[in-house]
Amino acid sequence: MNEITTRGYAHxxxxxxxxxxxxxxxxxxxxxxxxNEDTLLYASGHLPGAVHVDWTADLNDPLRRDYIERQGFExxxxxxxxxxDTTVVFYGDRNNWWACYAFWxxxxxxxxxxxxxxxxxxxxxxxGRPLTxxxxxxxxxxxxxxxxxxxxxxxxxxxxxxxxxAGGQLVDVRSPDEFSGARLHMPDYPNEGALRGGHIPGARxxxxxxxxxxxxxxxxxxxxxxxxxxxxxxxxxxxxxxAYCRIGERSSHTWFALKYxxxxxxxxxxxGSWTEWGNAVGVPIERSPGDSSS
Amino acid sequence: xxxxxxLDAVLEMVGAVTDPADRAQVLISFADQFRxxxxxxxxxxxDRAHQxxxxxxxxxxxxxxxxxxxxxxxxxxxxxxxxxxxxxxAILERTLSGRPAEEIARVSPDIVERLFRQNISMGKGMGLMxxxxxxxxxxxxxxxxxx
Numbered sequence: 001m002n003e004i005t006t007r008g009y010a011h012x013x014x015x016x017x018x019x020x021x022x023x024x025x026x027x028x029x030x031x032x033x034x035x036n037e038d039t040l041l042y043a044s045g046h047l048p049g050a051v052h053v054d055w056t057a058d059l060n061d062p063l064r065r066d067y068i069e070r071q072g073f074e075x076x077x078x079x080x081x082x083x084x085d086t087t088v089v090f091y092g093d094r095n096n097w098w099a100c101y102a103f104w105x106x107x108x109x110x111x112x113x114x115x116x117x118x119x120x121x122x123x124x125x126x127x128g129r130p131l132t133x134x135x136x137x138x139x140x141x142x143x144x145x146x147x148x149x150x151x152x153x154x155x156x157x158x159x160x161x162x163x164x165x166a167g168g169q170l171v172d173v174r175s176p177d178e179f180s181g182a183r184l185h186m187p188d189y190p191n192e193g194a195l196r197g198g199h200i201p202g203a204r205x206x207x208x209x210x211x212x213x214x215x216x217x218x219x220x221x222x223x224x225x226x227x228x229x230x231x232x233x234x235x236x237x238x239x240x241x242x243a244y245c246r247i248g249e250r251s252s253h254t255w256f257a258l259k260y261x262x263x264x265x266x267x268x269x270x271x272g273s274w275t276e277w278g279n280a281v282g283v284p285i286e287r288s289p290g291d292s293s294s
Numbered sequence: 295x296x297x298x299x300x301l302d303a304v305l306e307m308v309g310a311v312t313d314p315a316d317r318a319q320v321l322i323s324f325a326d327q328f329r330x331x332x333x334x335x336x337x338x339x340x341d342r343a344h345q346x347x348x349x350x351x352x353x354x355x356x357x358x359x360x361x362x363x364x365x366x367x368x369x370x371x372x373x374x375x376x377x378x379x380x381x382x383x384a385i386l387e388r389t390l391s392g393r394p395a396e397e398i399a400r401v402s403p404d405i406v407e408r409l410f411r412q413n414i415s416m417g418k419g420m421g422l423m424x425x426x427x428x429x430x431x432x433x434x435x436x437x438x439x440x441x
Contacts, residue, residue, distance in 0.1 A: 038418060040377040043318040044325060057314075093375045121375065 004118060008222035010263025014103075014256075015219065016089055016115045018124050024089075025049050031086050031138075034121075035102040036093040045131035047091070047124065051080040051138070055098050055249070059105045073109045073145045081138025084111070091117035091124070095209065095217040097249050104252040104269055107153050109145045116256065119218040126216060153255070155242045155268040157276055160200065161283060169241045170203035171233075173254045174274065178246075179205040180288035194278030198287040200244065204233045208250040211257040225262050237264040244270035244277070301389040301401065305408050317411065325381040327388070331356055331368035340370055346428045349421035351376030353383065357398075357432035365398055365436055367391040367429060378410065382422050385409065386429055395440065398433035401426055 002020070005012045024030045025048050032050035034042045042052040053059065058076055059067055068076070082088060088111060090099035099116050106114050117124070125131070150156070155163070163170070177183040181197035199205070210228055212219055219225070229235045241264055243251040248271025259267040270277075277283055299307075311317045335356055336344065346353040352372035357365045367390055369383035390398050403423035410419065 036375075038375060038378050040318050040321055040325070040381065041375055043315070044322045044377045125374065 007219075009261045010222070011260040014115050014260045015118050017118055018127055018129060021047065021089060021091070021117050021124075022129060029085065029087060031080060031082050031088050032117075033080065033088055033090050033099075033102060034092055035090060035098040036121075037098055038093060041093055041121070043133065043135075045133055048130055048132045048134070049136050050091075051136065053080065053102050055101055059102060067105055067108065067148065070109065070145050070147050073148070074143050077111075077143035077145065078140045081141055082111075083141045083143060085113065087113045087115065089115050089117055091120045093121050095122065095212050095253070096120040097208075097253055100256045101249045101252040104153060104255060108148045108150060110149065111145075119216050122217045153259075153268055155244075155270040157270075157272050157280060157283070159268075160242055160244070160270050160272075160277070163240070163242055164201055164284065167202065169235055169239055170200050171229075171235070171241060171243045171251075171254055171258070172199045172203040172205050173208040173243055173245045173251045174199075174205075175207055176205060178274070179203070181285075194274055196278045196285055198278075198285040200277060201284050201286040203244075203286075204235065206233055206254070208245065208253045211254060211261075219257060219261060222261060225257060229258060229262060235264075237262060240266040240268070242268050242270050244273040246274050247271065248273050298388055298392070301385070301405070304385055304389055305405060308409050314411075321381040321410065322377065324384040324388075325377050328369070328371070328380040328384040329387065331370045335368050336370070340372075346421070346425050348424040349379065350418070351379035351421060353379045353421075353425055355383075355425065355428045355432065357395075357429070357436060359395065359436050359439075363394050363396075363440060364392050365390075365395050365433060367398070369425075378418055378422060379425065382406070382409065382425055386426070390429070395433045395436040399430055399437055401430055401433070403427055403430075 004015050004017055032047050033053050034046045034050045035053045035055055036042060039054055061068060088106065090103045092099040096116055099120060103114055103116055172179050179199045183197065206228060211225060230237065235241060241258055243254045245251040248269055251269050251273060255267050255269040258264040308320055311320050335358060340354045344354045344356055346355055354370040356368040359365055367387050369387060371379045371383060390401060403426040405426060406419055406422045
């Protein structure tokens with residue numbers, strides 16, 4: 001039995017093991033997609049047959065702060081040789097931050113044949129599995145996508161504001177110091193321009209990394225995740241939850257865990273996140289008691 | 295023995311590569327030449343005083359002064375995925391190590407933008423600039439100490 005299916009996840013089919021990937025490296029119905037923070041990493045060595053999807057160059061609109069539109073997604077899918085029937089398996093560095101982020105963008109276009117390789121690059125490398133610098137070339141496909149649909153999985157600022165006023169559930173997945181307002185950016189990262197520190201009122205602080213085993217980057221079993229999100233944080237899986245971070249990348253990891261692993265009924269990722277909220281005029285901000293830094 | 299390339303020469307060479315994929319290959323070729331700090335200079339666990347702040351690749355830098363006023367630069371990059379950090383460390387080590395402290399102190403973090411351009415994220419760019427600033431700080435300190 002696949003070990004992942006024993007962990008009690010609501011939708012275990014969205015997570016595949018490194019063993020599964022190793023057995024499907026040449027499966028034409030599977031396309032491996034590497035997505036990293038360090039854009040040099042893919043070229044320095046990647047899983048055999050994997051293609052590179054750059055979260056900035058491939059997924060973001062080159063001009064506006066937004067994601068690509070349908071035509072851009074179709075071009076991307078054609079370039080990486082994916083059809084609607086292809087199972088796309090994402091993996092990457094940083095415990096799959098960017099893999100989950102790419103997975104999330106793919107869902108905006110309805111590509112549901114998608115999974116994440118549990119543990120990402122770290123686990124693959126720890127297991128001594130092969131990496132290559134050979135860049136594969138796949139015949140371009142003709143892919144017809146639907147228009148990007150932001151309603152189900154994405155939240156915008158005004159929607160978040162209404163959600164706050166209605167007492168809705170929010171999860172802030174940034175570091176504790178970012179949440180408290182003691183700092184405007186995560187440790188070891190620069191301040192990317194937020195003018196105010198703190199968090200969205202009512203948000204629960206659950207740093208994204210609590211969802212993974214730090215030893216190998218794999219997701220914790222459902223019971224352990226439930227202890228955190230449902231037990232400790234009292235989040236109701238039957239009510240909507242909005243996750244946010246700094247630019248929406250860490251929160252896509254938590255969005256993935258809540259939606260697919262714990263089966264929360266409605267989870268959205270607020271990709272504007274703190275770089276929008278912390279700069280917006282007039283929106284409410286909370287700071288943790290005792291923090292007076294600006 | 296061939297002379298070490300100057301930093302300006304490397305910047306010019308990398309800058310001439312306009313295709314992002316080709317540029318990535320050039321930078322990776324530098325990362326492949328990365329040499330970790332020798333054991334006679336530092337061993338694990340590395341002294342946190344040498345850790346580069348704001349660098350999530352967990353980089354360390356050392357500047358060992360010589361009697362003639364030059365500095366030997368050494369680096370460690372603990373994050374195995376820190377390819378960009380290894381590339382930058384290799385470039386700094388190859389082009390600046392053994393140069394006078396006064397010259398090294400003039401290195402600007404702007405070189406990160408010139409070297410990496412679109413091959414870099416916002417957070418990583420700042421981390422790499424911190425590496426350059428760490429080198430600059432050590433060199434300035436060496437200049438002051440020579441008085």
